Amino acid sequence: MNKLLIIPALFMLGGCVNQSVTQNNNTPPKTLSQEESIKVDAINKINGFVNLIKPLLMSSLKADPTGESGMDMCSASAQELTKDYNKKLSSDIKIRRTALKYRNVLNKPDNMDKQVMNQMIASKNISPVMIKTKNGYRVYQPLANLQPCLVCHGDMNDMNPKTVAKIKKYYPKDLANGFKLNDFRGVVVAEIKK
Numbered sequence: 001m002n003k004l005l006i007i008p009a010l011f012m013l014g015g016c017v018n019q020s021v022t023q024n025n026n027t028p029p030k031t032l033s034q035e036e037s038i039k040v041d042a043i044n045k046i047n048g049f050v051n052l053i054k055p056l057l058m059s060s061l062k063a064d065p066t067g068e069s070g071m072d073m074c075s076a077s078a079q080e081l082t083k084d085y086n087k088k089l090s091s092d093i094k095i096r097r098t099a100l101k102y103r104n105v106l107n108k109p110d111n112m113d114k115q116v117m118n119q120m121i122a123s124k125n126i127s128p129v130m131i132k133t134k135n136g137y138r139v140y141q142p143l144a145n146l147q148p149c150l151v152c153h154g155d156m157n158d159m160n161p162k163t164v165a166k167i168k169k170y171y172p173k174d175l176a177n178g179f180k181l182n183d184f185r186g187v188v189v190a191e192i193k194k
Helices: 034-063 068-087 111-123 147-153 161-170
Strands: 093-098 129-132 136-144 184-193
Touching: 034 068, 034 093, 034 129, 034 136, 034 147, 034 184, 068 093, 068 161, 111 129, 111 136, 111 184, 147 161
Parallel strands: none
Antiparallel strands: 093 184, 129 136, 136 184
16 A cells, blocks of 8 residues: 555644754753653654654645545555554554544544643643653644645635545544644644553
């Protein structure tokens, strides 16, 4: 299977996230607490996932700016790409995607996800958030709906009709449309076990 075509279902992540941890060269390195270190590592893992798909996204959109051809592969391969990435990580961390308005029911948020995302929307927080859980931590990296995202997640009346038909075919319970530029799209979550 050609994984270049699976990108639209991945929230257009390549264009939506670009976070990095930098340090001023004039100051001595800060010693991170254990929790800060966990958060930095989780953000790096999330960015690794995003950076893996960013070139694929750009290639896919260049080949088919309508997003139509990508819908066939998205329905079959989006989850596989995430699983493949997680196989490369240690067993104590897992990356996943979710949103309040999700497309694939496999990405349905749980109650904690909903609470965190609603808080991000209310506070307009665009920074990663770390939550302590019973079994470890969750780090949430918010995603904005940027221009490339609108191809598959914008107003259905403005999308290519063939793309809309494929969304309805593969995702009959789709909630992930109707977004405007810079709307909160969802999150990439790193779950870390203690």
